Amino acid sequence: MRADAQRNRERLIEAAREVFREQGYDASLDEVAKRAGVGAGTLYRHFPSRDVLMDAIMQSWVDRVNDAADKVLVREGDARGLLLEWFETYVGLVSVHKGGPAKITSAMGDDSSPIATKCQTLTAATARVVERLEAEHALKEHIEPVQLNRLVGGVAAVADNADLDRAAVRPMLEVIADGVLA
Amino acid sequence: MRADAQRNRERLIEAAREVFREQGYDASLDEVAKRAGVGAGTLYRHFPSRDVLMDAIMQSWVDRVNDAADKVLVREGDARGLLLEWFETYVGLVSVHKGGPAKITSAMGDDSSPIATKCQTLTAATARVVERLEAEHALKEHIEPVQLNRLVGGVAAVADNADLDRAAVRPMLEVIADGVLA
DNA sequence: CAATATACGGAGACAGTCTCCGTTTGGCAA
DNA sequence: TTGCCAAACGGAGACTGTCTCCGTATATTG
Numbered sequence: 001m002r003a004d005a006q007r008n009r010e011r012l013i014e015a016a017r018e019v020f021r022e023q024g025y026d027a028s029l030d031e032v033a034k035r036a037g038v039g040a041g042t043l044y045r046h047f048p049s050r051d052v053l054m055d056a057i058m059q060s061w062v063d064r065v066n067d068a069a070d071k072v073l074v075r076e077g078d079a080r081g082l083l084l085e086w087f088e089t090y091v092g093l094v095s096v097h098k099g100g101p102a103k104i105t106s107a108m109g110d111d112s113s114p115i116a117t118k119c120q121t122l123t124a125a126t127a128r129v130v131e132r133l134e135a136e137h138a139l140k141e142h143i144e145p146v147q148l149n150r151l152v153g154g155v156a157a158v159a160d161n162a163d164l165d166r167a168a169v170r171p172m173l174e175v176i177a178d179g180v181l182a
Numbered sequence: 183m184r185a186d187a188q189r190n191r192e193r194l195i196e197a198a199r200e201v202f203r204e205q206g207y208d209a210s211l212d213e214v215a216k217r218a219g220v221g222a223g224t225l226y227r228h229f230p231s232r233d234v235l236m237d238a239i240m241q242s243w244v245d246r247v248n249d250a251a252d253k254v255l256v257r258e259g260d261a262r263g264l265l266l267e268w269f270e271t272y273v274g275l276v277s278v279h280k281g282g283p284a285k286i287t288s289a290m291g292d293d294s295s296p297i298a299t300k301c302q303t304l305t306a307a308t309a310r311v312v313e314r315l316e317a318e319h320a321l322k323e324h325i326e327p328v329q330l331n332r333l334v335g336g337v338a339a340v341a342d343n344a345d346l347d348r349a350a351v352r353p354m355l356e357v358i359a360d361g362v363l364a
Numbered sequence: 365c366a367a368t369a370t371a372c373g374g375a376g377a378c379a380g381t382c383t384c385c386g387t388t389t390g391g392c393a394a
Numbered sequence: 395t396t397g398c399c400a401a402a403c404g405g406a407g408a409c410t411g412t413c414t415c416c417g418t419a420t421a422t423t424g
Contacts, residue, residue, distance in 0.1 A: 102339070102343060105343070105344075106340060106343030106344045107344070108340075108344065109344065110344065140360065143353075143357070147353055147354055150337070150340045150344075150354060151336070151337065151357060151358075153340060154335075154336025154337050154339060154354075155332070155333065155336050157336060157339055158287050158288060158290075158332045158336045158339070161284060161287070161288030162289070162290065162291065162292060162332075171325075171329055172332060172333050172336075175325070175329075175333060175358060175361035176357060176358065176361055177361070178361040178362075179356070179357035179358055179359070179360040179361030179362075180357055180360075180361075
């Protein structure tokens, strides 16, 4: 890739990160181009669709997911506490910006989605938590990590749309936890 | 209201019902006006926003909600079966068209929403189911009907976005049921 | 059968998406 | 260093959808 192309690509990602954080997933892409100081054509050449741009933004975020899972898994015993902590972490990770939870959750399990790799990262992280709980025989029965992500992602999406705070989300996560734990 | 205004209003609702069913919640409003055979101005005068139009469309739908709750409540015993049947019914009711579940669920508990009355209808119906189960001491602890609607609505929204079928939704509803039942 | 309040229509302002193509430029070979 | 050209750029503008404004039409009333 030519040096100027590389530079513009990075500028666009940085600008998009800013704009999406400020204005949510629906922000204008021309605004992103403007903020990056490039023409609209340049934006669309690098990122043919909004989703592809999203995917690029989330590059660094993948590492955060795995770190978060590591951190949760050091807990000993107390399956319910561990699971709830993971759920809350998950909601936080997925709520990168307005509209994020719905976007990510609906791509969950769809390998042809532009953000499929992000979903796989999340699924792998949840799978580690599930495995740990299964090893402790803490689960009622096996549950697919993808299903669990959809449930928790659904809650995150609702909370995102309706501007619910942590306190309102907690009891919903508890219901899900109680629904899967033995 | 003048007779022609009344007539146009009805035509618009009928057209909107058609267009939204065909193209989902994001369909063009000018298309609705065109299909109704009126100018855009007429549409926006009657329905200042998409949400208000939505609300009008769902008028008849309110009755269906109450009927559905009645039908579920005739079941005797078998709390889990009853609850699951209600959940599935709820998902069906809320999935009036693409984007509906997310729209309705995020308005849940927001009295200033244009579709607040619809949400209240749904909440009242769920409340009846919850009361019945509480009378039978079938619930783990009290749960707010609104919270339950958000959980189930979250699943419905995910299913709607990701085009999941009934079979994929069922296990998620089971998790929620198990989470609230004693 | 006026007179008038009420409602209508659709042109057009505005905003966002995305493409096309003339212009510029980075990088390489001579 | 210079010249070449594939690669990349920019931004005008086509297109689509939202929503408003105001000149025109008509239902209603006395």
